[in-house]
Amino acid sequence: MNQAMPDQIEVFISYNRSQKNTAEIINGHLETYAVSTFFDQSDISIGDDFADRIDGALRSCDVVLSLWSETYFESKWCVSECRFAMNANKIIPVAIENISAFLPPFDLQILNYHHLAGWDGSSDHREWMKVLSELEQHLGRSILPEKFSSYLERISSNNIPDVIQAGNIQINTNDKTVYSNKGRLALTGKEYQMLYLLMCMMGKTVTKSQFLNYLYGDFDEPELKIIDVFIAKLRKKIAPHNDGNPMIETVWGRGYTIPVNERKMKLFRRF
Numbered sequence: 001m002n003q004a005m006p007d008q009i010e011v012f013i014s015y016n017r018s019q020k021n022t023a024e025i026i027n028g029h030l031e032t033y034a035v036s037t038f039f040d041q042s043d044i045s046i047g048d049d050f051a052d053r054i055d056g057a058l059r060s061c062d063v064v065l066s067l068w069s070e071t072y073f074e075s076k077w078c079v080s081e082c083r084f085a086m087n088a089n090k091i092i093p094v095a096i097e098n099i100s101a102f103l104p105p106f107d108l109q110i111l112n113y114h115h116l117a118g119w120d121g122s123s124d125h126r127e128w129m130k131v132l133s134e135l136e137q138h139l140g141r142s143i144l145p146e147k148f149s150s151y152l153e154r155i156s157s158n159n160i161p162d163v164i165q166a167g168n169i170q171i172n173t174n175d176k177t178v179y180s181n182k183g184r185l186a187l188t189g190k191e192y193q194m195l196y197l198l199m200c201m202m203g204k205t206v207t208k209s210q211f212l213n214y215l216y217g218d219f220d221e222p223e224l225k226i227i228d229v230f231i232a233k234l235r236k237k238i239a240p241h242n243d244g245n246p247m248i249e250t251v252w253g254r255g256y257t258i259p260v261n262e263r264k265m266k267l268f269r270r271f
Contacts, residue, residue: 010139012038012061014081016071022096023067025121029128033143035135058084063138065131068095068113070102082108092134124209164199166258167242171196180241190215191234194227198248203260205251231256 011030015023027039038057054077058064064085072078085091086108093113103109114131122128136143164171168180176192178185187195197206197214208227216222235246248256 009038009061010036012064015067018071063090066093069097198258205255205257207255
C-alpha cells in the first residue's frame, strides 16, 4: 500500500515520466509484498507543494529505487534525486533500458546497478529477484516469497516417492537414476535435475527463471536460453524410451510442463 505520510515510506521510486509504465509495474509488485512506497503518480495530491512532498519523501524513506533510462538522466530532477540517494547511501540503481545506449553523469558511474532492460514484468525474473533481495538488506526485513527451490525441497522432503513415473519414464529418487522398459537413460546431472523438477511439478508450468533458480541458486546463473538447450537435449533422450513422445511440452511465453495425462499412478512411497 502507498502511504501518504513521509515517515511511513520504505521505498521512494525515482523515475522519468516517459518510463511510467515500468515504474507502475514495479510499484505494483512492491505493493503485493506489503512494501510502503512513494510513487508520485498516486502520492501527490492536488494542492500539495510538489517540491516539498518530494523532498520530504526522499529524506524520510529507507531506500531510493532509481530507475535508470536515457530520459532519466536528461531530467535534472531525476539526477538530483539519484545524487541525494547516493550521498545518503540509500540507493538501488536499476537500469530499465540498455545501459550501452547512454551513460550516467560521471559521478554516478561508480554505482553498481541491476539490469532490468527488456524485463517483461514477471515476478520470478532472476534480476528482479536480486533487486528484491537488496531491498531486504536496506529494509532489514524479509519481503521475498519463499524461493522456488526451497519450496520444492521442503515439500519433497516430506512426501517424496521412491519412484516417480510419467509415461514410460521412471525416476528412482534413491539412486537418482532414470529408466524405462527399454533400459536406463543416460542423463547429465543438470538433465536429471530438470526432469525431476518437471515430474515433481507435473501438470504445472515451470518457468525458465524457476529452472535457473533450482539449478544454480544465486551463483553464476547463465542466460535463460540455456534452459531451451537443456530441454531440447532432454526431449531427444526421452522420446526413444517413450514411444516417440518427448513428453515435455512448451507453454509459450512461460516455460515447460509435463501434462497430467502423462502421470502413471504408480508411486512407491518410502516407509
